[in-house]
Amino acid sequence: MSSITVYEVGPRDGLQNEARPVSTAAKIAFVDALSAAGLPVIEVTAFVSPKWVPQMADAADVCEGIQRRPGTRYTALVPNLIGLDRALAARITEISVFAAASEPFSRQNINQSIDDSLALYREVVRNALAAGLRARGYLSVAFGCPFQGDVPIEQVLRVTRALLEMGVYEVAISDTIGIAHPGQVRRVLSALTGAIPPDQLALHFHDTRGTALANVLASLDFGIRTFDASAGGLGGCPYAPGATGNLATEDLLYLLHGLGHETGVSIDAVRAASVGMEAHVGHPVASRYVRATASRRSP
Amino acid sequence: MSSITVYEVGPRDGLQNEARPVSTAAKIAFVDALSAAGLPVIEVTAFVSPKWVPQMADAADVCEGIQRRPGTRYTALVPNLIGLDRALAARITEISVFAAASEPFSRQNINQSIDDSLALYREVVRNALAAGLRARGYLSVAFGCPFQGDVPIEQVLRVTRALLEMGVYEVAISDTIGIAHPGQVRRVLSALTGAIPPDQLALHFHDTRGTALANVLASLDFGIRTFDASAGGLGGCPYAPGATGNLATEDLLYLLHGLGHETGVSIDAVRAASVGMEAHVGHPVASRYVRATASRRSP
Numbered sequence: 280m281s282s283i284t285v286y287e288v289g290p291r292d293g294l295q296n297e298a299r300p301v302s303t304a305a306k307i308a309f310v311d312a313l314s315a316a317g318l319p320v321i322e323v324t325a326f327v328s329p330k331w332v333p334q335m336a337d338a339a340d341v342c343e344g345i346q347r348r349p350g351t352r353y354t355a356l357v358p359n360l361i362g363l364d365r366a367l368a369a370r371i372t373e374i375s376v377f378a379a380a381s382e383p384f385s386r387q388n389i390n391q392s393i394d395d396s397l398a399l400y401r402e403v404v405r406n407a408l409a410a411g412l413r414a415r416g417y418l419s420v421a422f423g424c425p426f427q428g429d430v431p432i433e434q435v436l437r438v439t440r441a442l443l444e445m446g447v448y449e450v451a452i453s454d455t456i457g458i459a460h461p462g463q464v465r466r467v468l469s470a471l472t473g474a475i476p477p478d479q480l481a482l483h484f485h486d487t488r489g490t491a492l493a494n495v496l497a498s499l500d501f502g503i504r505t506f507d508a509s510a511g512g513l514g515g516c517p518y519a520p521g522a523t524g525n526l527a528t529e530d531l532l533y534l535l536h537g538l539g540h541e542t543g544v545s546i547d548a549v550r551a552a553s554v555g556m557e558a559h560v561g562h563p564v565a566s567r568y569v570r571a572t573a574s575r576r577s578p
Numbered sequence: 579m580s581s582i583t584v585y586e587v588g589p590r591d592g593l594q595n596e597a598r599p600v601s602t603a604a605k606i607a608f609v610d611a612l613s614a615a616g617l618p619v620i621e622v623t624a625f626v627s628p629k630w631v632p633q634m635a636d637a638a639d640v641c642e643g644i645q646r647r648p649g650t651r652y653t654a655l656v657p658n659l660i661g662l663d664r665a666l667a668a669r670i671t672e673i674s675v676f677a678a679a680s681e682p683f684s685r686q687n688i689n690q691s692i693d694d695s696l697a698l699y700r701e702v703v704r705n706a707l708a709a710g711l712r713a714r715g716y717l718s719v720a721f722g723c724p725f726q727g728d729v730p731i732e733q734v735l736r737v738t739r740a741l742l743e744m745g746v747y748e749v750a751i752s753d754t755i756g757i758a759h760p761g762q763v764r765r766v767l768s769a770l771t772g773a774i775p776p777d778q779l780a781l782h783f784h785d786t787r788g789t790a791l792a793n794v795l796a797s798l799d800f801g802i803r804t805f806d807a808s809a810g811g812l813g814g815c816p817y818a819p820g821a822t823g824n825l826a827t828e829d830l831l832y833l834l835h836g837l838g839h840e841t842g843v844s845i846d847a848v849r850a851a852s853v854g855m856e857a858h859v860g861h862p863v864a865s866r867y868v869r870a871t872a873s874r875r876s877p
Contacts, residue, residue: 457870460836461795486788489829489866490836493791496760524870530788537759537789567788571756571823 283540284320284505285531286451286481287313289553290341291322291356293513293525295334297560303337305559307344309552310353313510314345316548318528320352322375326362342369354415358389363403367410374407375415375451376400378442380435383426384419384455393438401445408446416442416450417483422459422467432470439475449479451507454494457487457524461497468501477502486512486565487524492534495526499538506531511553511564527566529553582839583619583804584830585750585780586612588852589640590621590655592812592824594633596859602636604858606643608851612809613647615847617827621653621674625661641668653714657688662702666709673706674714674750675699677741679734682725683718683754692737700744707745715741715749716782721758721766731769738774748778750806753793756786756823760796767800776801785811785864786823791833794825798837805830810852810863826865828852 290310294301301309306324313321323345329336338355347353354373357363366374378396379385385393404414421435439450452471459467464482471480482498484491484506495506512527532546550572553564563570589609593600600608605623612620622644628635637654646652653672654665665673677695678684684692703713720734738749751770758766763781770779781797783790783805794805811826831845849871852863862869 460833462836462838487866487870488832489785489788489826490791490833492789493795493833496792496795524866527788533787534759534789534792537761539761567786567823571786 281504281540283535283542284481285318285528285535285542285544286505286507287318287321287510287528288483288507288525289313289510289513289528291325291335292507293509293511294560295325295332296514296525297334299559299561300334301556301559303340303344305556306337306341309510309556310341310345312552312555313549314348314351316552317542317544318351318549319543320354320373322354322356323371325356325358326365326369327356327358339365339369342371352413357403357407359399360403360406363406367412371412373413373415374403375417376403376442376447377417377419378438379419380421380430380438381424381427384424387426388419397438397441397445400442404445404447414447415481416447417453418442418450419453419455421452422454422463423456425456432467435467436470436474439471439480443475443479449481449505451481451483451505453483453507454485457485457491459484459494460488460490461493464494464497465501468498468503472501478504481505481507483507484526485524486526486530491524491526492530495531495534510549511556511569512566513553513556513560513564524565527553527564527568529566529568533568580803580839582834582841583780584617584827584834584841584843585804585806586617586620586809586827587782587806587824588612588809588812588827590624590634591806592808592810593859594624594631595813595824596633598858598860599633600855600858602639602643604855605636605640608809608855609640609644609652611851611854612848613645613650615851616841616843617650617848618842619651619653619672621655622670624655624657625664625668626655626657638664638668641670651712656702656706658698659702659705662705666711670711672712672714673702674716675702675741675746676716676718677737678718679720679729679737680723680726683723686725687718696737696740696744699741703744703746713746714780715746716752717741717749718752718754720751721753721762722755724755731766734766735769735773738770738779742774742778748780748804750780750782750804752782752806753784756784756790758783758793759787759789760792763793763796764800767797767802771800777803780804780806782806783825784823785825785829790825791829794830794833809848810855810868811865812852812855812859812863823864826852826863826867828865828867832867
């Protein structure tokens with residue numbers, strides 16, 4: 280069985296979507312615990328405007344405070360050139376940019392058309408590469424959009440190609456609203472991998488409808504070897520309607536290790552990191568694995 | 579794509595594991611709503627001792643009250659000859675018997691050794707078949723036991739064969755503690771389907787670790803065409819530690835329909851039946867699909 284890269288998004292995508300603000304010290308301790316768990320890449324924060332995303336206002340302080348473990352990549356989301364400058368100052372060595380597969384989602388989420396966002400990212404990625412950084416692309420709403428419903432595969436393919444052509448090393452095909460099922464995953468990946476090598480694709484699933492691990496299983500058949508996940512499933516509160524439902528890192532690891540894949544990550548150490556965040560976010564984490572192993576159960 | 583049989587266990591396996599007792603009238607309305615949703619087979623109740631399972635004490639009254647829809651099979655769990663007589667009096671036309679793949683689980687759960695239980699079921703099934711009924715077998719803890727841990731595949735195969743040899747038409751291979759992952763499913767089904775035709779096997783998964791749909795996906799590759807599920811995921815409260823975590827019928831349907839399989843079941847009608855039970859069981863149902871589609875969400 281092959282090795283799989285688990286791309287950890289909890290400190291950024293997770294905490295950004297939690298209702299309760301988390302202290303800088305707690306974020307630093309969280310990233311350090313995830314590093315120690317063996318995660319090969321951690322998206323630490325986002326250098327976005329604090330006006331729009333107050334949860335990430337301490338991005339520089341988080342990057343300053345964390346211990347950088349050799350062998351772990353520390354990445355940050357960067358929406359524009361100002362963000363890139365802040366990321367460089369914070370000694371981030373890898374950035375990600377965030378495009379959408381649907382026009383209305385792009386306008387609603389980042390207030391730009393898809394093509395305007397791609398023009399901007401082209402400049403951001405060029406500057407990042409020139410500064411010696413690596414760059415990654417997200418493609419949101421690739422499996423369905425809350426505003427337009429179905430998203431044509433041609434649109435997914437077009438924006439994915441545009442991101443790769445500007446120099447990102449991979450694109451995370453993202454199920455932002457957690458609607459994908461394996462039937463759709465097979466259709467989308469059949470089209471994508473017909474045009475793009477699978478090692479330039481990552482998959483970013485949400486477990487909103489309970490299908491995330493089935494979607495991962497379907498993706499593995501197409502040669503996908505990188506999956507995003509959020510420790511504990513942070514970013515989606517199991518008790519709240521409207522939970523975003525990030526796939527939990529622990530649940531993903533349980534699946535991958537059960538299939539015999541190597542990840543280099545300790546599931547117990549990730550669980551300890553997640554459970555350590557429960558007091559900060561104010562609720563139990565959503566991970567099914569964490570909940571199952573936390574409860575003392577009778578048969 | 580082929581047709582898949584969804585074997586509905588909510589009224590029996592679901593309600594039996596709910597903390598709050600549900601009125602006979604509510605149970606009857608629930609079964610009737612599931613019938614109307616198009617489910618081809620519904621396990622209505624269990625003719626077990628009210629001393630051991632007080633939730634099922636009204637088994638005869640439930641069977642008396644339900645509307646029997648042509649084309650739907652109404653089944654009941656039967657532990658012994660007394661239960662069979664009660665099921666016959668209640669005009670049940672199909673029974674199920676419940677064996678275990680691990681010796682300590684068998685002794686703990688039904689207070690009998692595996693071989694003693696098989697001897698008893700042999701008589702129950704013989705009498706049921708003689709009375710013109712169909713009989714089904716459950717094989718619990720086939721993927722792991724809370725008392726002995728791993729369960730050797732030889733033991734799973736031995737008890738499955740014994741059940742089939744006594745005349746049951748299929749055996750539901752059950753992940754009672756919700757520990758199975760697709761790697762294990764492939765190993766177990768590879769061994770089982772090497773010896774037993776897949777149309778004599780059903781799979782009964784719990785979603786305790788979030789792997790149920792991935793396990794279903796893995797099972798389909800082995801020719802399995804019958805899956806158990808509980809409407810709404812009843813039997814496992816999403817807010818309680820120790821939830822049993824039955825796979826929700828709606829979640830299973832979302833996967834199967836997405837793959838293009840036909841079930842004959844309306845997911846919306848099952849959801850309406852489940853949501854109608856929330857006031858009776860005293861909590862929101864666990865189904866991810868129901869939760870996702872119940873919440874009004876912003877992207």
